[in-house]
Amino acid sequence: IQRLPMHERLTLANMAVEAGAKTGLVASDEQTRAYLEARGRGDHWRAVAPDEDAVYERTLRYAASGLVPMVAAPHTVDNSRPASEAVGVRVDQVLIGTCTNGRLEDLRAAAGMLRGRRRADHTRLVVTPASQAVYRAALAEGLLEVFLDAGAVVTNPGCGACVGVHAGVLAPGETCVSTANRNFQGRMGTPEGSIYLASPLTAAAAAVAGEIIDPRQLG
Known part of the structure; x- marks a missing residue:
């Protein structure tokens, strides 16, 4: 997911909610920062990432190479x-x-x-x-x-x-x-x-x- 460009991250977060999640979040990183700076909103950026000891109810992993239209x-x-x-x-x-x-x-x-x-x-x-x-x-x-x-x-x-x-x-x-x-x-x-x-x-x-x-x- 870290390799996804911003427009694909936005679609992913959008559709996560439509699929039933309460919210869809992608970690805010340097790519997020660059996206905001390019739009004159760099001062709004802040890093958002999971805690190192975060516990998840369920983890799902997908092989992107196997996805089809x-x-x-x-x-x-x-x-x-x-x-x-x-x-x-x-x-x-x-x-x-x-x-x-x-x-x-x-x-x-x-x-x-x-x-x-x-x-x-x-x-x-x-x-x-x-x-x-x-x-x-x-x-x-x-x-x-x-x-x-x-x-x-x-x-x-x-x-x-x-x-x-x-x-x-x-x-x-x-x-x-x-x-x-x-x-x-x-x-x-x-x-x-x-x-x-x-x-x-x-x-x-x-x-x-x-x-x-x-x-x-x-x-």
Whole structure:
């Protein structure tokens, strides 16, 4: 975990809560300090780490090398499975963004998958940067142009379709692949819609294919 870049740490902490934890913490280290200093908030940094004699209720260890692209199927976050087990599910809409996966690094990953490609004709693609700073940086890097060329609608920063209040509200019977953190019934509008949660890469691949696929199929 110490090797994870900050944007991945933020996603990890975010999803830990959605999976049922009361909170999700990653030790605050020099990488955290550099992240804050780059944003003019270095004076807010303080080291936070477990005590050497800390006792844990349970310790879980995972081999990162064995992880594969995953999705969370409707209607709960913990209804997870490898993307390969959901291959073929028709996708009416893809949402890339939100507080969970709308940072600049996430948009770079999605743009890398979409560059030179276009969304499927029957699939809407909505991209919502997480903040104005991310929006400006993505614009400067040419990422928004990549999304537009791929047939996406790029919205203003905010919660947007994730909470069913802006562009991207689902209609009855529609299925969305979203990089958000919640897929509860009715979350994105109609209670008759289905939401699959996925990473920016998996979501972008679904937009191109028009159905859920393992993103490794597109290289």
